[in-house]
Amino acid sequence: EPEVTQTPSHQVTQMGQEVILRCVPISNHLYFYWYRQILGQKVEFLVSFYNNEISEKSEIFDDQFSVERPDGSNFTLKIRSTKLEDSAMYFCASSGTSGRARQFFGPGTRLTVL
Amino acid sequence: TQLLEQSPQFLSIQEGENLTVYCNSSSVFSSLQWYRQEPGEGPVLLVTVVTGGEVKKLKRLTFQFGDARKDSSLHITAAQPGDTGLYLCAGGSSGNTGKLIFGQGTTLQVKP
Secondary structure, eight states: OOOOEEEOSEEEEOTTOOEEEEEEOOTTOOEEEEEEEOTTSOEEEEEEEETTEEEEEOTTOOTTEEEEOOSSSOEEEEESSOOGGGOEEEEEEEEOTTOTTSOEEOOOEEEEEO | OOOOEEEOSEEEEETTOOEEEEEEOSSOOSEEEEEEEOTTSOOEEEEEEOSTTOEEEETTEEEEEOTTSSEEEEEESSOOGGGOEEEEEEEEOSSTTOOEEEOOOEEEEEEO
């Protein structure tokens, strides 16, 4: 069964460093998303992406964040200058023609900022 | 701002008991998703409901979307230890961007 994959599974970085989190969505999906989950808190929406454009972004998704679909398979989230409070699980999700809300999530990348 | 309140947050029951988890909001959602999440993993989609009053069944799990599309429930019949886990509801926001708004989750423990 097709699934969303994410790499790396765990990323440790120093405050102020840039990180790129990578995702390979399900192959025939058209809509892509990033969410994050700080330990013990709700899953929070960051950004949605369709047709090579951001459809919607949350207040969390400030100028330090960017997304890109550099080729036909990858979808990346870049954090330019990480802060301690960026430490969280980051989930990529994708959805297809059966409905944008019917989203399938990857296993997540645990980002630890020291 | 659309919010989803999920209750209860924690539930510990004996094998064979029935239970219901609720997801409530004052806002209307275009759809309602239920996910299950294991520790350290991503949410796994269980069901999507889109029509007010819709009921879907998945073996011993019954999902219902409220008539006004502001609330939903998950009912588990004859719970098994394998049902133990974190259950999340997520509402599709009113904009057509696919944004999901999550509840805080219900941690279910089913004791043998």
